Amino acid sequence: MLYSMVVALLTTLPLANSASVRSLSSCLDNLHFAVQNLTYSSSIIYTTPAHSNAHARVSFTLVNTQVGLSFCEASSPGWSDADFFSGDIPRSCGVPAPNPQDIATTFTYLRPKRSMQVKQSWTCGGNKFISDLTVAVNIDCSSVEWQNPDWRWPNAGGAPYKTIMVTCKPINVESTQASTVEG
Ligand SMILES: *[C@@H]1O[C@H](CO)[C@@H](O)[C@H](O)[C@H]1NC(C)=O
Numbered sequence: 394m395l396y397s398m399v400v401a402l403l404t405t406l407p408l409a410n411s412a413s414v415r416s417l418s419s420c421l422d423n424l425h426f427a428v429q430n431l432t433y434s435s436s437i438i439y440t441t442p443a444h445s446n447a448h449a450r451v452s453f454t455l456v457n458t459q460v461g462l463s464f465c466e467a468s469s470p471g472w473s474d475a476d477f478f479s480g481d482i483p484r485s486c487g488v489p490a491p492n493p494q495d496i497a498t499t500f501t502y503l504r505p506k507r508s509m510q511v512k513q514s515w516t517c518g519g520n521k522f523i524s525d526l527t528v529a530v531n532i533d534c535s536s537v538e539w540q541n542p543d544w545r546w547p548n549a550g551g552a553p554y555k556t557i558m559v560t561c562k563p564i565n566v567e568s569t570q571a572s573t574v575e576g
Pocket residue numbers: 430432452563
């Protein structure tokens with residue numbers, strides 16, 4: 394397995410007048426990130442040679458050793474595998490409630506670039522932390538295309554004309570420790 398999470402940029406911003414129960418160094422102690430179970434799949438179903446329903450889905454769990462897990466998931470419309478997740482659209486991840494550390498996580502997956510940006514902010518000991526991770530998504534996918542040999546227009550009886558299904562092996566990506574800290 395190639396560990397390829399690249400850069401974690403970490404910034405701390407002091408919050409005014411907040412009680413500090415943890416020191417800055419304890420908030421940063423053993424801070425690591427991991428993307429677990431990154432899963433991608435897509436499906437294109439041609440109901441006729443000219444009409445298709447297509448979508449793709451990506452999901453993963455973000456681990457931050459200081460704040461725990463966020464579950465990230467998004468789907469994308471498209472026309473072909475090259476079109477899924479091709480826009481620079483940030484998506485929100487879910488964090489378990491209650492959320493006393495004000496954890497907020499977003500990600501942008503760019504399928505054509507095999508790359509993902511994951512941003513997270515949280516508080517600890519009266520400081521606000523912001524991380525910005527770039528993740529290389531080296532994912533191993535296989536595509537299965539099937540064309541219905543018996544398809545007839547207009548009497549196909551609802552059977553698809555063609556399907557193209559992409560599934561990928563889930564991957565885990567470990568980070569190095571956050572490389573830049575300003576406080
Ligand atoms: C990995 O993600 C897939 C797709 O979201 C999910 O079905 C599966 O249960 C997850 N596996 C684990 C071990 O969390």
